[in-house]
Amino acid sequence: ATITVLNGPNLNLLGVREPGLYGNKTLRDIQNGLEQLAATLGHDLEFFQSNAEFEIIEQIHQAYSRGVDFILINPAAFTHTSVAIRDALLATKIAFIEVHLSNVHAREAFRRHSYFSDIAVGVICGLGARGYELALQAAHQILQERTQ
Numbered sequence: 001a002t003i004t005v006l007n008g009p010n011l012n013l014l015g016v017r018e019p020g021l022y023g024n025k026t027l028r029d030i031q032n033g034l035e036q037l038a039a040t041l042g043h044d045l046e047f048f049q050s051n052a053e054f055e056i057i058e059q060i061h062q063a064y065s066r067g068v069d070f071i072l073i074n075p076a077a078f079t080h081t082s083v084a085i086r087d088a089l090l091a092t093k094i095a096f097i098e099v100h101l102s103n104v105h106a107r108e109a110f111r112r113h114s115y116f117s118d119i120a121v122g123v124i125c126g127l128g129a130r131g132y133e134l135a136l137q138a139a140h141q142i143l144q145e146r147t148q
């Protein structure tokens with residue numbers, strides 16, 4: 001299946017950005033790990049990061065046109081602000097897992113609200129970069145169950 005991994009603003013700075021919260025791995029490191037895992041599981045992985053809300057929305061629209069089967073998304077700060085990205089996911093009905101590196105519930109109160117969690121298949125937070133790998137494994141199993 002085709003799985004798209006979307007990353008929102010400032011995640012291009014992973015590795016240097018608040019490593020105590022977000023870890024030492026760069027986004028490229030995370031991407032490399034996911035690509036290896038995807039290859040083992042037999043999936044095509046697409047990876048996209050943007051600091052611009054509209055680009056993430058357009059990537060979701062393109063994912064729909066291309067028949068992408070599943071999305072893993074870390075909307076980053078847009079988690080707490082973006083009705084527009086939420087609406088793109090609702091409009092395209094692509095199943096997705098929401099991922100956060102940090103435990104958003106253990107931080108500022110404004111990070112506790114997500115515009116995505118209630119429409120996500122599931123949410124993973126606080127497990128660092130391994131959260132993406134767990135999400136990919138879960139997506140793999142969910143896609144398998146769908147075809148059974």
Ligand code: DQA
Nearest residue numbers: 074075076077100101102111
């Ligand atoms: C984040 C958590 C968000 O609150 C924050 O704005 C981010 C990263 C995370 O992965 O922990 O940019 O999504």
